[in-house]
Structures are given as C-alpha cells and as structure tokens.
Amino acid sequence: MTGLADWKIVLIDDEEDIRDVLTMALEDAGYEVHSAPDGQTGIRLCQTLSPQIVITDIRMPGIDGLQVLETLKQTDSDVEVIVVTAFGEMNLAIRALQLDASDFITKPISDEALHLALQRARQRYTSKKQLKDYTDLLEKEKAATSQQLLKSIGFQRNLIENSMDGILGCAEGDAVVIYNHSMEQLVGYSKAEVIHRMTLEQFIAPDEAARLKEALVSDRYGGKNRLFLFETYLQDKSGRKVPVQVSAAVLFANGQPSGRVCFFRDLREIRKLEREVADQARILHQDKMMSLGRLAASVVHEINNPLSGILNYLRLMIRIVNRGPLGEKHRAKFKKYLELVENETHRCSRIISSLLTFSRMSPPEFGPVQINELIDRCIILSRHKLELSSIELVTFIETDLPTVMGDFNQLQQCVINLIFNAVDAMPDGGTLTIDSHYHPDTKKVSIAVKDSGLGIAPDDLAHVFEPFFTTKKEGFGVGLGLPTVYGIVEHHNGVVDVSSRQGEGTVFTIQLPVTNVC
Ligand SMILES: Nc1ncnc2c1ncn2[C@@H]1O[C@H](COP(=O)(O)OP(=O)(O)OP(=O)(O)O)[C@@H](O)[C@H]1O
Ligand SMILES: [Mg+2]
CATH class of the missing domain: 3.30.565.10 (Histidine kinase-like ATPase, C-terminal domain)
Known part of the structure; x- marks a missing residue:
C-alpha cells in the first residue's frame, strides 16, 4: 500500500462544518474520504466500505465516539480509529486508548496534528497487517510441519504396529512404552495391561531372565549392549513358555542408557515343524x-x-x-x-x-x-x-x-x-x-x-x-x-x-x- 488513494477513511462527526473542513483537507492530501453525521450511520458505512482508518468525534448525540470505537473493534480489530476530543477531556481520550484507539486529536484540529495522527495510524495499520501476514504464514508453515511430523510419526507407528516381529520398547527403569500387535499375540497381554504398567523382566521366563541380561551386556551375541538372534523363552499371560529368538539393543541419550528395545521372533511354528x-x-x-x-x-x-x-x-x-x-x-x-x-x-x-x-x-x-x-x-x-x-x-x-x-x-x-x-x-x-x-x-x-x-x-x-x-x-x-x-x-x-x-x-x-x- 503506497499511494494515499488506497487509504479509505470514514469520518464521523455531528458538526457539518467540521466534516466539510476535514473532508476537504483529507481529500487534498490524497485520501479517499467518506463521512457520516452520527455514530449509527458511521458504523453502517464502515460495515459496507471496510475503511482502514476511522476518525470519530467522541461527543455525539446518540451513539457516541467511544461506542463507535468499541463496535468497530469488535467486528474488525485491525481498523485504526482516531478519536477527536475536546480540549480538557483527557479522561475520555485515555478511555479511548484503552479501547484500542490508535490515537486522539483535540479540537480545534490542527492540520499538523491530524496528519501526524494519520501517519501513525497508517504505520500501525501497515505493521499490524505485516505482522498478521507473517503470523498467517508461520501458522500455515507450522500446520504443514506438524502435519508432516504427524504423518511421519503415524508412519513409524504403523511400521512398529504391523511388524511381524514382536517389538517391545522400555524407557529408563524398564517400564514398557512400546508394545505392538505381534507382542500381544506372542504373550497374550493387551496394550492397556502392559504400557507403563509392566517391565521387560515380567515377560521373560523366570529361569531365562538372568541368562538374557548377561547376554545383553556381554559382547558374545552381537556386541556389547546389543543382542543378535539370541534364543530364549518368553512367558505368556497364562504362564506358558513361548520359544523366541530375540534381538535387542540398549538405547542411549546423551551418552547415558535411556531404555531398551527388543525384537522377538516367534519360534513356535519352527519348533512344531522340527x-x-x-x-x-x-x-x-x-x-x-x-x-x-x-x-x-x-x-x-x-x-x-x-x-x-x-x-x-x-x-x-x-x-x-x-x-x-x-x-x-x-x-x-x-x-x-x-x-x-x-x-x-x-x-x-x-x-x-x-x-x-x-x-x-x-x-x-x-x-x-x-x-x-x-x-x-x-x-x-x-x-x-x-x-x-x-x-x-x-x-x-x-x-x-x-x-x-x-x-x-x-x-x-x-x-x-x-x-x-x-x-x-x-x-x-x-x-x-x-x-x-x-x-x-x-x-x-x-x-x-x-x-x-x-x-x-x-x-x-x-x-x-x-x-x-x-x-x-x-x-x-x-x-x-x-x-x-x-x-x-x-x-x-x-x-x-x-x-x-x-x-x-x-x-x-x-x-x-x-x-x-x-
Ligand atoms: N500289494 C498289495 N496288494 C494288496 N493290498 C496292498 C498291497 N500293498 C499294500 N496294500 C494295502 O495297503 C495297506 C497299507 O500298506 P502298508 O504297507 O502301508 O501297511 P501294512 O502292510 O498294512 O502294515 P506294515 O507295512 O506297517 O506292516 C495294506 O494294509 C493293504 O491293505
Ligand atoms: Mg506293509
């Protein structure tokens, strides 16, 4: 928005002389000006024209300037409203500023004060608009990024969920935080029974737990803190032993162990064939x-x-x-x-x-x-x-x-x-x-x-x-x-x-x- 002709001003004042003088001055400066003799008409005009700037007298019969300000701000918070007060009505001016008026000028209106107020209103409007555009852009980008993030999280969740192997992830302290569908089929516990409620050890057959722990820290099966194709037994919900092959890894965050992840392959079918x-x-x-x-x-x-x-x-x-x-x-x-x-x-x-x-x-x-x-x-x-x-x-x-x-x-x-x-x-x-x-x-x-x-x-x-x-x-x-x-x-x-x-x-x-x- 460069030329002043792009700026639309609605001028509301019950005194005709003031309206005429101001209109003339503003039009001479290059603004598009529309005027209204009272608050009611002014508000209606603003609704149809959507001006960027409104100049309103405060003291008017009927709807006064403060009410106009309030009503306009409710429908379009971006509109800049300059209120015109009589000399000595500082309290009204302050109230207007509290209601988000962009400025106030006092009667009699000097050209200088008017143009300064308009310049500030324009600046305010422009920066608010830029900020809004920027925020909109950010919002849009944020939405796109979150969507992408959600998509990738969804994809990973899908991968884990649909894996043929049972996947069990534990946070620090060994509480289970990831437990997929194949795990449910292996041991018979539902997700709700397991997540944050059970620990890895509760799934390992009692006589196997020590052997598995030892294998995980030794470097005999796939390296230290890793386990590769180690055969052991899980214990299912009804206490039955389930033969499995497990690959596992200790997870690290900032150099500190932060959990474990285990992949279990069901060996029941293979054992049956054997x-x-x-x-x-x-x-x-x-x-x-x-x-x-x-x-x-x-x-x-x-x-x-x-x-x-x-x-x-x-x-x-x-x-x-x-x-x-x-x-x-x-x-x-x-x-x-x-x-x-x-x-x-x-x-x-x-x-x-x-x-x-x-x-x-x-x-x-x-x-x-x-x-x-x-x-x-x-x-x-x-x-x-x-x-x-x-x-x-x-x-x-x-x-x-x-x-x-x-x-x-x-x-x-x-x-x-x-x-x-x-x-x-x-x-x-x-x-x-x-x-x-x-x-x-x-x-x-x-x-x-x-x-x-x-x-x-x-x-x-x-x-x-x-x-x-x-x-x-x-x-x-x-x-x-x-x-x-x-x-x-x-x-x-x-x-x-x-x-x-x-x-x-x-x-x-x-x-x-x-x-x-x-
Ligand atoms: N040459 C044949 N003539 C007629 N019937 C036959 C002949 N060979 C097999 N059978 C039939 O097939 C059946 C199965 O044969 P198969 O050799 O598997 O078992 P079997 O001879 O009964 O017992 P087994 O061989 O274990 O001592 C026999 O019981 C018989 O009824
Ligand atoms: Mg025979």
Missing part, C-alpha cells in the same frame, strides 16, 4: 525295525540251508583226510567239496551283508545307486520268504541302467516293503514280478513290484499311503510300510504309483530321476 521332522524320522526307523524283525526270521532259514551244506561237505572232507594221504581220485572230490563250501559260504556272507546294510542305522547318505544291485540285494533277503509262501519270482531286469543318486539303504527299505506287501497279498502263492527300466523320454528309472494277489478295494486305494492305514489283522500290519515308501521316494524327487484290480493283483511302481547321475 518336532514333525523328528517324528517322521522316528516313524521311518520304526518301520525299518519291523521289517528287520520279519526279515531276520526268514534270513535265519536262508542261512541255515547253506550252513548245513557246508557242515556236510566239511564232514566228508574230514573223513577223506582221515583215510590217509589223498590219492588222485580223492583230490578231485576234495576240490569239488571245497568249491561247494566256498560257494555256500559266499552265499551266507552275501545274505548277512545285505541284512547288515539294511539294518544299519545311518543318517541318509546320497550316492550313486545301481538299481539292479539294489533289486538283487532285496531278492537275496526275501527269497526264502517267497519260497515259503510258494511264490514264484520273475524278474525283468534291464541291463546297463543308468545310476541314480540316492540313499541305497533307504531305497532298499522301499523295495523290501513293496515285496512284503506283495507276499501278504498272495496267501495262497502266486507270482511276484520285479522289473526295472530306463525311460529315456522322462529320464527316469522305474522299479515295478507286481503281484498276482488279492488286489486293493477301490475305496481303499486312495488311502494306502496314509500312515497307519492297514487292512491287516492286528499284529500283522501297522500301516507304516507304504507311507515310508512314499516319504523316501519323495525325498529322492521321485514318484510312487499304484494300480490294482481286485482279484487280479497289484503293481507298485517307483520312478526315480536320473538327471543328477554322477
């Missing part, structure tokens, strides 16, 4: 021990035959030796007996070594497996059982099969389980066919174990691989054979299929990939 894996390993072993028991019985017979053969030949040889020096005729017989003893001993040794391999309780060991050798070993172990059950064995073994990467012992367990099931399915004898093939199109080796037995009822077919599904009489089957086969084959990235017709027989086929052949 238990399941352990259970599976236990089932695998259990199945093997049962198969071993059944094998041992038949192997005893299997070894007994060659052993009695060996005994007979040895007795014959002793008799020959006792007769005196060996003649040419006896030497040939002697040699033949020795060869037979060697053969039979070899047979026994093969059976025993197969049984030992099978019973070995070793951790799974992957290596190149010759599928035909595997089948051969299984046949050695079960031959006697087949003979006892009047089962004829037919094999179609493809020579030069590529090797498969696998655990010999586990795969042997699979084939033995399939043979045992086949034998059980042919109580009145039958034919067991074992074949092996390489399928170049799928790059898989298959082992099929087929029987001419009872077959599987269509309703049962979908359940045979389920643990503890058995149709056998109590004491004859537990229902772990096929689930074991399934688990082992899957572990080898293979598949096992079954097809069966009731009354005709069943075939189980294991297919193993040869991509990882070495």
